[in-house]
Amino acid sequence: MEPNRTPKNIFVQGAISPEKIAKSIANHSTKTEIGGHSIFLGQVRADQKEGGSVRAIEYTAYEDMALEKAFEIREDIFSKYPLSCMHIYHSLGEVKTGEICLFVFTSSKHRKAAIDSCEELVERIKKELPIWGKELVDNDKSVWKENTNG
Structure with missing residues (x-):
């Protein structure tokens, strides 16, 4: 397991x-x-919304709380799976369609632990972290995005 288990900044400005x-x-x-x-x-997908398609998502977060919760999730996953490494990066600010807003990377001696932990990590990030996305639509309107399982 990783020897350095202190909270890490998971946020990246932009894509x-x-x-x-x-x-x-x-x-x-x-x-x-x-x-x-x-x-x-x-x-980021170019979903169709009333009046146009999504051109970008503007991400905001309650950063201190999100970092604390990410650390808690990280510790839970490390205690559950035999991982060598785990990395989480999430965008803040505007990310255009086609760009990457979330990067989760797990490593282990064997593939099953890497795959299962990565999937659980993504689900928990989407469900538990106080991060919000405002969809910016072609018609200059914006819509707060709801996290779904899709």
């Missing part, structure tokens, strides 16, 4: 870049005890 994702993956090539990684990338 999560492909370079950040690639660098995170590349940083694990020296950790030769890892046999499996599981990665979830959440991407």
Whole structure:
């Protein structure tokens, strides 16, 4: 397990870049005890709304509470699964359609623990963290987004 278990800042201003994702993956090539990684990338969809389609989502959060809750979830997942590493990044601010707003990355000696923990982590992040998204629509209207299981 990771020796450094202090709360980490999970927030990224704007979209999560492909370079950040690639660098995170590349940083694990020296950790030769890892046999499996599981990665979830959440991407902003161009959903159809009244008056147009979503062009972006503007994310806001109650940051201190979100970081505290993310740490609690992280500790729960580490105690439940034999993980080597876990990384969570969530966007704040405006993220355009097609861009990445959530990056969850788990690693373990075996794939099942990496996959199962990644799935549980994503579900808990969506359900428990005080993060809100305002959908920005083509017609210059905005709609607060409700988190769903989809």
